[in-house]
Amino acid sequence: MKIGITCYPTYGGSGAIATELGIELSRRGHEVHFISYAQPFRLPHFMERIYFHEVEMSRYPLFEHNNYSLSLAAMMHEVTLREGLDLLHVHYAIPHATSAWIAREMLGADHPLRIVTTLHGTDITLVGQERSFGEITRFSILKSDGITAVSDYLKRETVDSFDVPPERIEVIPNFVDPALYDRGKLPCHKQAFLRDGEKMIVHVSNFRPVKRVRDVVRTFARIARRVPSRLVLIGDGPDRPEAADEAREQGVTDRVLFLGKQDSVAELLACADLFILPSSSESFGLVALEAMASGVPVIATHAGGLPEVVDDGVTGFLAPIGAVEEMADAGTSILADGKRWRAMSAAARRCAVERYGVDVIIPQYERYYERILAGERAGTHPVTV
Ligand code: GMT
Numbered sequence: 001m002k003i004g005i006t007c008y009p010t011y012g013g014s015g016a017i018a019t020e021l022g023i024e025l026s027r028r029g030h031e032v033h034f035i036s037y038a039q040p041f042r043l044p045h046f047m048e049r050i051y052f053h054e055v056e057m058s059r060y061p062l063f064e065h066n067n068y069s070l071s072l073a074a075m076m077h078e079v080t081l082r083e084g085l086d087l088l089h090v091h092y093a094i095p096h097a098t099s100a101w102i103a104r105e106m107l108g109a110d111h112p113l114r115i116v117t118t119l120h121g122t123d124i125t126l127v128g129q130e131r132s133f134g135e136i137t138r139f140s141i142l143k144s145d146g147i148t149a150v151s152d153y154l155k156r157e158t159v160d161s162f163d164v165p166p167e168r169i170e171v172i173p174n175f176v177d178p179a180l181y182d183r184g185k186l187p188c189h190k191q192a193f194l195r196d197g198e199k200m201i202v203h204v205s206n207f208r209p210v211k212r213v214r215d216v217v218r219t220f221a222r223i224a225r226r227v228p229s230r231l232v233l234i235g236d237g238p239d240r241p242e243a244a245d246e247a248r249e250q251g252v253t254d255r256v257l258f259l260g261k262q263d264s265v266a267e268l269l270a271c272a273d274l275f276i277l278p279s280s281s282e283s284f285g286l287v288a289l290e291a292m293a294s295g296v297p298v299i300a301t302h303a304g305g306l307p308e309v310v311d312d313g314v315t316g317f318l319a320p321i322g323a324v325e326e327m328a329d330a331g332t333s334i335l336a337d338g339k340r341w342r343a344m345s346a347a348a349r350r351c352a353v354e355r356y357g358v359d360v361i362i363p364q365y366e367r368y369y370e371r372i373l374a375g376e377r378a379g380t381h382p383v384t385v
């Protein structure tokens with residue numbers, strides 16, 4: 001197949017998944033064309049059968065506000081014609097699904113191009129529910145030939161909030177490459193952060209309010225009183241100062257490290273002892289899966305799709321949103337009991353490989369593409385506005 005992939009190319013789980021999907025598809029013999037404003041951050045320099053098409057923005061002075069969605073549509077149209085794409089797979093509904101729809105309209109009704117849209121999370125739970133975006137989000141989703149959601153939770157949200165018929169949405173969960181997240185093979189950088197005997201607790205996010213970074217620090221502070229440990233914070237975003245304030249208030253500033261944005265977290269997760277993700281909303285929680293693949297037990301909340309990823313008591317622990325005492329008690333008991341930690345670490349790795357490994361999930365995408373190309377075309381469904 002010849003597949004065009006569009007995603008947000010900078011940081012974020014949707015861009016990471018879209019890029020890893022492209023890499024895996026190319027390994028399986030498909031030709032993949034990334035179409036975006038920058039090269040996806042997880043794309044290595046050269047890989048066979050992978051191409052990158054940079055969307056150029058018009059600099060005409062009248063366009064004070066940029067026209068990315070239109071430039072993207074124009075590039076999707078051009079690449080489809082030039083490269084003979086069979087399918088455009090867009091990640092994150094807005095504006096990618098809208099641009100893909102414009103490109104397909106430009107090609108005309110007889111052109112066989114098909115569009116698959118993967119819903120990732122905030123495109124449904126936040127952005128799509130802004131009053132000005134609601135209708136165009138729904139329209140663009142419904143005009144896609146295929147629609148996938150990364151969790152059962154996100155499917156339910158899309159059905160409930162956007163009145164999309166449930167049979168139109170296929171759940172294909174996020175995935176992880178077990179070979180990339182292998183604590184047995186990767187170098188450990190623990191000595192750069194920790195003193196002998198200390199445990200390494202990690203959080204990775206974009207430091208937005210939904211991530212509840214104050215809860216990360218509060219939970220850590222309570223664990224650190226009982227188990228010698230340090231908190232390694234990876235990523236950056238608007239709530240980073242909140243995390244620093246909380247560390248000061250909790251008196252743990254000297255045990256909290258801010259590493260900022262990192263392209264790859266595999267080597268850091270490879271030596272982590274515990275991962276904390278206390279989000280108030282999370283469609284899936286890809287970083288939790290990456291931690292599990294690295295053999296790291298995960299402390300998370302019951303929010304959104306997290307209970308689909310973390311098996312409470314087996315691969316980690318789930319608590320109500322904001323329940324820092326519960327999370328801290330669970331974290332402490334896991335870290336203080338070596339036998340329990342080893343069992344959870346092994347279970348986390350096993351679950352990530354057996355349920356969410358690339359060899360399990362990528363064939364699901366391939367089969368779904370085949371169904372869509374064979375004519376199962378959701379986009380013909382009438383859109384009532
Ligand atoms: O909204 C974000 O946090 C970023 C967004 C993205 O585009 O990367 O993350 C969403 O998609 C990820 C990949 O499918 C999921 O793992 C995250 O759970 C999801 N974020 C939220 O639902 C908040």
